Amino acid sequence: MVALDINEQRLSAGTWLGKVKGATGPLVGLLALCAFLSFSTDAFLSVRNGLNILDQITVLGIMAVGMTFVILIGGIDLSVGSVLALAMMVMGWTANIAGLPLAVGIAFGLIASGISGLIVGLLVTQFKVPAFIATLAMMSAARGVANMITDGQQIVGFPDWFMMLAIDRHFGVLTATVFLMLAVVLVAWLFLHFRSEGRMLYAVGGNPEVARLAGINVKLVTIGVYVASAVLAGLAGIVLAARLDSVQPSSGFGYELDTIAAVVIGGTSLSGGAGGIGGTLIGVLIIGVLRNGLNLLNVSPFLQQVIIGIVIVLAVGAETIRRRRA
Template identity: 55%
Template sequence: MASPARRARDLLSRGGPLGGLVLLCAVMAVLSPSFLTVTNFFNVGTQIAVILILALGQTFVIVSGGIDLSVGSVLALAGVVFGWATAVAGLPLVPALLLGLGAGAAAGLVNGLLITLGNLPPFIATLAMLSAARGLALVISGGVPLSPIPEPVRELGSGDLFGVVPLPVVLMLAMWLLTAAILRHTYPGRCMYAIGGNEEAARLSGIGVGRQKILIYTLSGLFAGVAGILQTARLASAQPQAGFTFELDAIAAVVIGGASLTGGVGTASGTLIGALILGVLRNGLNLLNVSAFWQQVVIGAVIALAVMTDTLRRRRK
């Protein structure tokens, strides 16, 4: 008889990330009676909302064969710019929101320009932005949280749609649908797969690779801006230290969801499932009173297992 580890590995290999999510939910349901409740499911959705939005932007980048290490810092910068616009400059809500989202998109645009015009590797360019964006967030805020945050934005972080569905979950699902539409039904989405599959072939086929990369990293920055506004809403203040190491969780969600770090493979649904796996795992371990330190060990093992499973599946094909 096959061992439990072997059976789990076979399920992951056949069913991919969705099989892993189903298996994980089944295990958690057995171990914790509190897991299979509507309230707990909404809690998981609320907890992963910010990470999933970051991961969806990261999906564009990874599908195209790149990497964006700056999204956690860009999240903080966008939130601080929005908080400064409302709490310090006293701007109305809509211009403040546009400034926050614009800060995120501008950071992504700079990443794209550094990579295309500056010929920097994505790892180096986004690592530089990781430091620069965090520094700008600290400069603008003076190193302290900015408040108060307008009531409509605070409501986004803690309110419910029809008194049932948390608004962070609604925003998360809207961004997921937008990502799926971009990847499946738009020219830039098709270009992302082409560039990630073979950049030189994409260039020879007439795709403006440089322009598309600038767009891809700008989109990643814009999604980080949305996540920054949502994080500010949840915390009810704009904090310059928000989003620390979130880029690692975002990349993990994309990879666990079946995307390949070499590019050309990845979907919005896979990223959603990857984020859910991380969220369910953390939620279940919390319900079981597992130490946060051991949680990091378990999550690291899951990431390694996901990558190994993907590698084995590709070899079989």
């Protein structure tokens, strides 16, 4: 029994060191990017611009946490952008058309997103549909349902308190939506580091068959991960609705690519079993800082897409080289 405890401690220590090393490269890249932009434009290195960056990454940050869970088990989720739109439209219809309290609309939006994740999880585990195909199908279905709710029309006008969640700066610094993102990140970090269920994600991503033989319910873990990813995408949709004070079925288009990019740039391996929330947060910041800096430098939005694509390729290439050396 003592030997098993010692081995588990060694495994936990090794996993911790791996996570730290995996996030070192992205952190250096983030610092170098900030240094470059500080010399390139006077507007970048200011408190106001820093708070603006935090406001801009709230939606991406919340979604990226769920995507980290998915990629850690060796999966992929292409439906998060559409699920975000679905949650927004369900919330908007419930509150503005059905006339129910906004809190009820928010709950219904999160429930709708959770059901989407449950369907994906069942397709992957029970019907053996590849995650790429299952989430691609959900991406189309969720977007279609989001459009059907209001026949493709947007819904505007929510209570003032809802909009102020993304405007009022508590203590003169952070908005409620930024606090929410940081809370999600913290809870996810604690879950992966201090809960046995969190370590199960690494085991499933490392080798599902070995994890199954070790007594882990791989199917249940997989379903739970896809539900968590979908619910967090729905929560990000609620945050986006607060920022825009409106909901529309076209929201979230292309967000799945930014979300996957943030997780990969943060050092989480697409093959599963390696990575963490700390690296993902750094990846989110890299994308947020990069977009903000390119806007300050008046770089064309089309060229921005090219630059971000290059950054993703470089990040994946660096991760591949690091793993080969290891």
